[in-house]
Amino acid sequence: MKARVTVMLKQGVLDVQGEAVRHALGSLGFAGVAGVRQGKVIELDLDGADASEARVREMCERLLANTVIESYRIELA
């Protein structure tokens, strides 16, 4: 089972790296970039009998995301 986890800073948390990217895009001449937020994509390849979305959720809560400042979403393939 393959799972793709996307981890982003929560809305309302200042994303300084996203802001840096926004400025860089502006400097390159791309107009109209109102906002940029940068996150992480983690791809998991699971082959155990207990591979499940619930398991991936547990991985997110325990390690893949810091839920103090990050939110995550899970896509299964």
Added chain:
Amino acid sequence: MKAAVITFPGSNCDRDLAIGFERAGFEVVRVWHKDTALPAATDVVGVPGGFSFGDYLRCGAIAAQSPVAAAVKAHAARGGYVLGVCNGFQVLTEMRLLPGALMRNAGLKFLCKTVGVSVEAGSAFTAGYTGGQRIALPIAHHDGNYTIDADGLARLQGDGLVAFRYTDNPNGSMADIAGVLSDNRRVLGMMPHPERSVEAAHGGTDGAALFAGLMGGMALA
């Protein structure tokens, strides 16, 4: 008094932290992150600065899941002292032994300089300073921007758990916070490096009073 200083793969301030404790009279034992128990009769655990696990995923995230983590949490749960410096502070927030999180510096640059810090809260760690004393300590970090939710901040400030504040905020930390204490004031996390300011050759000795004060403060407690 015994200090146990942990080394993770990528820790690079463990030796300096050990020396900081030694110079204040602690017996120091070095602990490897894969050890599942702390030395018997450990009084304070030192979690050092550096780049544990290369800062992979998030600073301190993987170190916080090391085999030794359970022993550190149990030590803190029964009232043991823990000092986390820089990457160590990041590890302690990831272990949830301290609230909040450390994010990328607001200015995006890695900061490596001496900064002014004011000593705020009372604790065994700050016993060697007077309230409001201004000291100078080195910082060396890319991810020292302290953040916490509004309720958490109100609690920290209301309960007097902010141990240190920057006098001229270098990294965007909320409320200029440079170090925080746990509810029982026995766990301290701080971004500045007291262990890099304990002898004249360091260019300053303001950090020495933290270790000396801790030695005295723990002996009384």
